Amino acid sequence: MATTRMALRMALAIVLASAASAKKPIPRGCPTGTPNNTYANPALPLPYDGYLPAIDNETMFLHNTRHAGGAVNNxxxxxARYPTLRDSVSLSELVSRIGLKTFDKKYGIAANDSTALRSNAGSAINHALFWRIMTTYNTSRPADHLKPELAGHIAAAWGSPTGLLDALRAAGASVFGSGWAWLVYFPDAAQKPLAIVTTPNQDNPLMAAHVARASRGVPLLGVDVWEHAYYLRYRNLRTTYLAQWVSLVDWAMVQRNYDLAVAGAIDSLYC
Structure with missing residues (x-):
């Protein structure tokens, strides 16, 4: 357990060290940054109707602008009440450490604000990854994008990319209520490097204070199983949504996220 925690800290060291050493305010040179050092809701890679037939355009509009956009505004x-925190800590570091007693105390974060940041900053990061991991329906082939190392890890754990997606669908279907299913990278070489985990609500595998040790790692691929992600088209049929959603996975982005994680970094949207 201690080894896993240490390895994860090392894997995130580049991100955390750069945030800690940056001059205030952090120049958020990334898709979620604004000139006044706040966060913007990242634009979708495709038009709202670009996710058909898996996800309808009204769902994508409401999901992006109302749900994810509302979280970013929050x-x-x-x-705004914690300018030192805002100007010196990246969103990825905040999500990783929110709720830890030493972190909350250092920045004087009130308990209710810590809870609110857990949910809303988690939502912002989760959705940023979710948008970026999807592409046009049934156009991305694993064989065209996966390098031998990642393909080998997937084959060892699930037999094939199809087996991975089947396991991810099963995990997503098993979430009680709202939450996410994830493909996670563990930096600890002493254990299997990849696993599928679930988190409730808007929790993220980066969250040291809120996620079980066995589920802590760097998310490479995540699927939203909140009802707002699918209810307009699929009503309560989450498994049908998941069966369609897997055809949106952009394997080039899965490989990119893996390469970043191995190097100890996180996607640039997590700035």
Whole structure:
């Protein structure tokens, strides 16, 4: 357990060290940054109707602008009360450490704001990854994008990319209520490097204070199983949604996220 925690800290060291050493305010040179050092809701890679037939355009509009966009607005409103935190800590570091007693105490974060940041900053990061991991329906082939190392890890754990997606669908279907299913990378070489885990609500595998040790790692691929992600088209049929959603996975982005994680970094949207 201690080895896993240490390895994860090392894997995130580049991100955390750069945030800690940056001059205030952090120049958020990334898709989620704004000139006044707040966060913006990242644009979708495709038009709202670009996810058909798996996800309808109304769902994508509401999901992006109302649900994810609302979370980003909430993050900015909370961080306005903590300018030192806002200007010196990246969103990825905040999500990784929110709720830890030493972190909350250092920045004087009130308990209710810590809870709110857990949910809203988690939502902002989760959705940023979710948008970026999807592409046009049934156009991305694993064989065209996966390098031998990642393909080998997937084959060892699930037999094939199809087996991985089947396991991810099963995990997503098993979530009680709202949450996410993830493909996670573990930096600890002493254990299997990849696993599928689930988190409730808007929790993220980066969250040291809120996620079980066995589920802590760097998310490479995540699927939203909140009802707002699928209800307009599929009603309560989450398994049908998941069966369609896997055809949106952008394997080039899965490989990119893996390469970043192995190097100890996180996607640039997590700035």
């Amino acid at each position: 993050v900015n409103a909370i961080l």
